[in-house]
Amino acid sequence: MLSTSVEIRVRYEETDQMGVVYHGKYFTWFEVARVHLLDRIGFPYSELERKGFLLPVLNCAAKFRAPALFDDRLKVEARITDIPVARISLDYRVSRKDVLLAEGGTTHAFVSKEGKLVRPPKGFLRGVELCMHRQTSSQSSEELT
Amino acid sequence: MLSTSVEIRVRYEETDQMGVVYHGKYFTWFEVARVHLLDRIGFPYSELERKGFLLPVLNCAAKFRAPALFDDRLKVEARITDIPVARISLDYRVSRKDVLLAEGGTTHAFVSKEGKLVRPPKGFLRGVELCMHRQTSSQSSEELT
Amino acid sequence: MLSTSVEIRVRYEETDQMGVVYHGKYFTWFEVARVHLLDRIGFPYSELERKGFLLPVLNCAAKFRAPALFDDRLKVEARITDIPVARISLDYRVSRKDVLLAEGGTTHAFVSKEGKLVRPPKGFLRGVELCMHRQTSSQSSEELT
Amino acid sequence: MLSTSVEIRVRYEETDQMGVVYHGKYFTWFEVARVHLLDRIGFPYSELERKGFLLPVLNCAAKFRAPALFDDRLKVEARITDIPVARISLDYRVSRKDVLLAEGGTTHAFVSKEGKLVRPPKGFLRGVELCMHRQTSSQSSEELT
Numbered sequence: 001m002l003s004t005s006v007e008i009r010v011r012y013e014e015t016d017q018m019g020v021v022y023h024g025k026y027f028t029w030f031e032v033a034r035v036h037l038l039d040r041i042g043f044p045y046s047e048l049e050r051k052g053f054l055l056p057v058l059n060c061a062a063k064f065r066a067p068a069l070f071d072d073r074l075k076v077e078a079r080i081t082d083i084p085v086a087r088i089s090l091d092y093r094v095s096r097k098d099v100l101l102a103e104g105g106t107t108h109a110f111v112s113k114e115g116k117l118v119r120p121p122k123g124f125l126r127g128v129e130l131c132m133h134r135q136t137s138s139q140s141s142e143e144l145t
Numbered sequence: 146m147l148s149t150s151v152e153i154r155v156r157y158e159e160t161d162q163m164g165v166v167y168h169g170k171y172f173t174w175f176e177v178a179r180v181h182l183l184d185r186i187g188f189p190y191s192e193l194e195r196k197g198f199l200l201p202v203l204n205c206a207a208k209f210r211a212p213a214l215f216d217d218r219l220k221v222e223a224r225i226t227d228i229p230v231a232r233i234s235l236d237y238r239v240s241r242k243d244v245l246l247a248e249g250g251t252t253h254a255f256v257s258k259e260g261k262l263v264r265p266p267k268g269f270l271r272g273v274e275l276c277m278h279r280q281t282s283s284q285s286s287e288e289l290t
Numbered sequence: 291m292l293s294t295s296v297e298i299r300v301r302y303e304e305t306d307q308m309g310v311v312y313h314g315k316y317f318t319w320f321e322v323a324r325v326h327l328l329d330r331i332g333f334p335y336s337e338l339e340r341k342g343f344l345l346p347v348l349n350c351a352a353k354f355r356a357p358a359l360f361d362d363r364l365k366v367e368a369r370i371t372d373i374p375v376a377r378i379s380l381d382y383r384v385s386r387k388d389v390l391l392a393e394g395g396t397t398h399a400f401v402s403k404e405g406k407l408v409r410p411p412k413g414f415l416r417g418v419e420l421c422m423h424r425q426t427s428s429q430s431s432e433e434l435t
Numbered sequence: 436m437l438s439t440s441v442e443i444r445v446r447y448e449e450t451d452q453m454g455v456v457y458h459g460k461y462f463t464w465f466e467v468a469r470v471h472l473l474d475r476i477g478f479p480y481s482e483l484e485r486k487g488f489l490l491p492v493l494n495c496a497a498k499f500r501a502p503a504l505f506d507d508r509l510k511v512e513a514r515i516t517d518i519p520v521a522r523i524s525l526d527y528r529v530s531r532k533d534v535l536l537a538e539g540g541t542t543h544a545f546v547s548k549e550g551k552l553v554r555p556p557k558g559f560l561r562g563v564e565l566c567m568h569r570q571t572s573s574q575s576s577e578e579l580t
Contacts, residue, residue: 012470012480013312013463017194017305017360023202023251024176024303027169028448035447035506045447046506049162057168061206070307071470071481106168157325157335158318158457162450162505169448173303180302180361190302191361215452216325216336307484313492313541314462321459339452347458351496396458 002132003079004037010072020067026102027060030092033078034106037090041127053121055108058087062104072096080128086110086117147277148224149182155217165212171247172205175237178223179251182235186272198266200253203232207249217241225273231255231262292422293369294327300362310357317350320382320394323368327380331417343411345398348377352394362386370418376400376407437567438514439472445507455502461537462495465527468513469541472525476562488556490543493522497539507531515563521545521552 008029016022038045048055068074075095082089087109094102112118153174161167183190193200213219220240227234232254239247257263298319306312328335338345358364365385372379377399384392402408443464451457473480483490503509510530517524522544529537547553 009467011463012306012466013314015307016302017307017309018199018201019307020201022303023205024169024172027172028446031169031447032444044506049505054163056163056165056212057209059206059208060168061204063204064202067201070484071479154322156318157321157451158459160452161447162452162454164452167448173301176302177299189361194360215339216334308489308491310491313495314459314466317459317462344453346453346455346502347499349496349498350458351494353494354492357491 001079001081002037002041002128002135003077004033004040005075005077006033006036008032008074008076010068010070010074012070015070018067020069023062023064026062026064026068026094026104027106029074029076029094030060030062030078030090030104030106033076033092034090037078037080041124041131043121043124043127048121051121052113053118054111054113055088056111058107058109060104060106062092062102064102066096066099066101068094068096068101074101081105086119088120146224146226147182147186147273147280148222149178149185150220150222151178151181153177153219153221155213155215155219157215160215163212165214168207168209171207171209171213171239171249172251174219174221174239175205175207175223175235175249175251178221178237179235182223182225186269186276188266188269188272193266196266197258198263199256199258200233201256203252203254205249205251207237207247209247211241211244211246213239213241213246219246226250231264233265291369291371292327292331292418292425293367294323294330295365295367296323296326298322298364298366300358300360300364302360305360308357310359313352313354316352316354316358316384316392316394317396319364319366319384320350320352320368320380320396323366323382324380324396327368327370331414331421333411333414333417338411341411342403343408344401344403345378346401348397348399350394350396352382352392354392356386356389356391358384358386358391364391371395376409378410436514436516437472437476437563437570438512439468439475440510440512441468441471443467443509443511445503445505445509447505450505453502455504458497458499461497461499461503461529461539462541464509464511464529465495465497465513465525465539465541468511468527469525472513472515476559476566478556478559478562483556486556487548488553489546489548490523491546493542493544495539495541497527497537499537501531501534501536503529503531503536509536516540521554523555 014021014025035045077093081091089107091105110118110120159166159170180190222238226236234252236250255263255265304311304315325335367383371381379397381395400408400410449456449460470480512528516526524542526540545553545555
């Protein structure tokens with residue numbers, strides 16, 4: 001499966017008076033990781049939109065194991081879990097060093113500016129597959145080392 | 146089951162450049178409805194915190210059917226779905242007039258300021274039951290009218 | 291001068307780990323009051339946008355005297371301070387009962403969807419004046435009582 | 436004067452339906468740059484809080500020249516403009532490559548957890564001065580090259 005990760009630093013604005021990050025903010029971090037993943041496939045989200053493709057969220061979920069705190073440096077991983085046809089599903093993991101803080105998932109539709117369901121842009125599936133292949137290869141070679 | 150609803154008006158800040166409300170914002174609306182529900186049970190969340198009870202979110206999810214738009218007047222319903230013991234589960238519905246826009250759910254733990262799982266405050270379960278009873282009665286009488 | 295006020299209830303999401311509302315959130319409240327003021331003039335912001343007028347913020351400022359807290363019921367007043375020509379200036383006051391918590395101001399341009407400066411929509415100035423007149427009259431009659 | 440800069444990438448969540456970043460979000464970016472500046476002085480904000488110092492915002496302002504857009508890579512500069520005594524003033528500049536998008540300022544008080552005005556922590560002023568000195572030296576040497 002195709003995955004990637006970004007590092008984020010927790011902003012004060014993202015905390016609430018419980019002294020931890022507000023649960024709704026994790027979906028913004030998932031977005032940051034998703035955007036990064038689309039970059040890697042060669043379909044930056046800003047370009048997708050310029051070409052008339054939108055990716056509205058059909059559903060989203062998160063499960064929290066331990067709180068994220070102000071100033072934490074977190075790793076946010078995004079992974080495509082379903083080969084996209086008219087939809088694309090991703091899951092996410094947020095961790096501080098080796099501690100898993102939260103997991104989540106989102107499903108998106110490919111939609112035109114007029115709001116109609118459309119197929120992903122040409123080459124998108126191929127991009128996902130190429131990246132997955134490259135990733136598998138590099139993982140295999142890492143394992144050999 | 147115990148339910149309540151609040152009206153909210155969509156803020157410009159809650160929209161994104163897709164011209165609809167950003168998915169993560171629905172969890173803030175769920176919070177608004179949840180706080181309102183706790184009021185009705187007689188345990189306002191601000192008082193709960195003052196007494197040392199926190200209600201961190203263990204998991205949350207939402208499913209989107211139609212976009213909410215700037216300036217929409219929406220009804221956000223919250224409903225307790227599980228008789229709370231150490232946890233409390235709620236579900237939510239967001240609608241514009243008769244159109245259901247989104248559904249969701251959250252589960253919370255009762256936690257002390259030190260982060261330990263605790264039982265709900267005394268009288269909480271009784272409050273839920275009383276409200277549920279009252280609600281059932283008023284629904285029955287409405288049906289009679 | 292033309293003024294109006296709305297009541298808002300502070301959301302948990304708006305707090306930060308200092309236990310007070312994050313300063314940046316006040317600008318969202320100012321927006322809520324501004325939208326309400328435009329309603330009163332008879333030019334709801336959503337309609338203005340539909341007619342091709344945008345009101346981007348040119349500058350904004352706020353001064354904080356006392357913190358707003360979770361669950362506070364606050365009054366947010368908006369007031370047009372400058373008769374709008376190509377710009378419109380407003381100021382704002384946030385208070386809890388008789389205590390002034392914050393003051394602020396924003397200036398906006400009237401802009402077309404193409405980003406060009408434009409005159410306010412026809413009747414806008416007249417709407418402001420009418421409302422101001424009505425307000426002054428009702429204040430005078432209140433004073434007489 | 437002591438200054439530092441961070442790079443941020445605009446999040447989708449930060450945009451609104453005007454297709455640009457919502458004005459209130461700039462204050463979060465200012466915070467990111469401020470936190471980074473405090474790191475450089477050797478007084479990370481998270482440590483300041485742990486030692487009992489809070490830095491609530493007394494006032495804040497921003498002036499917008501050109502909109503920030505989704506996915507923009509922006510430079511956010513923070514600069515201490517006033518030698519802090521009981522207060523600290525900073526200003527900020529947001530730019531995309533050589534284009535200045537926005538400027539702003541914040542003033543903060545040093546406050547104890549009990550809400551009392553306090554002097555900055557020991558060594559803070561010295562930290563600011565040392566950093567300013569180092570910066571001036573490195574600028575001079577750059578000019579010589």
